[in-house]
Amino acid sequence: xxxxxATNNPxxxxxxxxxxxxxxxxVLSSHELGxxxxxxxxxxxxxxxxxKIKAHAFFKALKEKGLEDVxxxxxDGGLQIDALNGEPGIYARRWAGxxxxxxxxxxxxxxxxxxxxKDDRTARFTVYLVLILPDGTEHVVTGSxxxxxxxxxxxxxxxxxxxxxxxxxxxxxxxxxEDLTIEEWGSTHRAIALGKIRDIISNMSS
Numbered sequence: 001x002x003x004x005x006a007t008n009n010p011x012x013x014x015x016x017x018x019x020x021x022x023x024x025x026x027v028l029s030s031h032e033l034g035x036x037x038x039x040x041x042x043x044x045x046x047x048x049x050x051x052k053i054k055a056h057a058f059f060k061a062l063k064e065k066g067l068e069d070v071x072x073x074x075x076d077g078g079l080q081i082d083a084l085n086g087e088p089g090i091y092a093r094r095w096a097g098x099x100x101x102x103x104x105x106x107x108x109x110x111x112x113x114x115x116x117x118k119d120d121r122t123a124r125f126t127v128y129l130v131l132i133l134p135d136g137t138e139h140v141v142t143g144s145x146x147x148x149x150x151x152x153x154x155x156x157x158x159x160x161x162x163x164x165x166x167x168x169x170x171x172x173x174x175x176x177x178e179d180l181t182i183e184e185w186g187s188t189h190r191a192i193a194l195g196k197i198r199d200i201i202s203n204m205s206s
Contacts, residue, residue, distance in 0.1 A: 001025040001134065003201070004033060006058035006074035011161030016075070019194035023201050025071070030058065033070065037061050042076070047090055048128045048140060051076035055130040055138075069134055073197060077127035077189070079164045081109075081149060083116045092164065102163035103156050109167055110153045121148040125168055125177070129193045131200060139200050143192030146171045 003025050005016050013029055020027050030037050040057045044050040055074035062070050080086045088095035088109075096108035113121060124146045131139040147170045154166040158178045165178030173184050185191055 001201075001204075002033075002070045003027050004035075004058060004062065004070050004072050005029055006037075006054050006072050008037070008039065009161040011159040012075065014159065015162070015190060016073070016194065019191055020198065023198050025201060028070075030061075033062075033065075033067065035061050035065060042090070044076075044090070047076045047078050047126060048130075048142075050090060051128040051130040051140075052138075055132050059132045059136075071134055072132045073129060075127055075129045075190070075193070077125060079123055079125050079168065081113070081121075081123040083120050083122075084112060087112075102160065105163040106154055106157065106166060109149065109164075113149050116149075118148065118151055121151070123147060123149050123168060125164060125189050127189045127193050129197055131197055133204075139197070141193050141196035141200075143189035143194075143196075145177065145189040147177070150176060 005013055005027060007013060008030065017027055037058055040054045042050040042053060044053055051074050054076065055072050058074065059072045062072065078089045078092045080089055096105045124144050126142065126144045128140060128142050147168045149167055150169050157163045157166040159165055166176060168177045169175065170177055170180065172187065173180065177188065180188065
């Protein structure tokens with residue numbers, strides 16, 4: 001079985017591939033499969049709904065191309081900031097404006113958090129992953145990372161397409177999400193969710 005990662009975000013592709021190393025199937029991008037899937041409009045009201053919308057859009061593209069042996073894995077993640085009543089949530093990429101750059105998202109977030117003391121800057125990053133197997137069977141998993149929004153404003157992010165990694169300080173290690181070592185990353189939201197996907201795929205092959 002082959003596994004298509006349903007994203008055009010280079011940062012997500014890099015991280016998801018890292019979290020799936022060693023699974024008993026070949027992990028591929030849409031480019032590697034010759035698929036041209038435009039940016040999927042996220043019309044859902046929850047992270048889970050948006051992850052499903054993306055998964056089904058890529059799954060449909062596979063079927064239209066006659067690729068019947070390929071599974072699809074999509075994700076949708078959101079940062080919930082307590083002082084901002086859970087914003088940006090599902091609007092993580094859009095709340096600083098349509099087509100906002102990583103730097104603009106970081107600057108906007110820090111502006112919204114201006115004057116909020118450290119003890120009130122609590123936040124968490126939650127992700128939903130949706131796996132659709134070649135026969136249409138669907139699995140949904142989730143993971144979450146607790147932390148707070150950095151008081152010191154970062155200028156940019158180390159991983160293109162993932163600006164919130166520069167903003168969220170992970171509670172258990174007191175480090176920015178994007179600065180975690182491989183071992184520390186293993187306890188984060190996306191690693192937890194990807195671990196569940198690994199288990200599903202590995203159990204299919206056993």
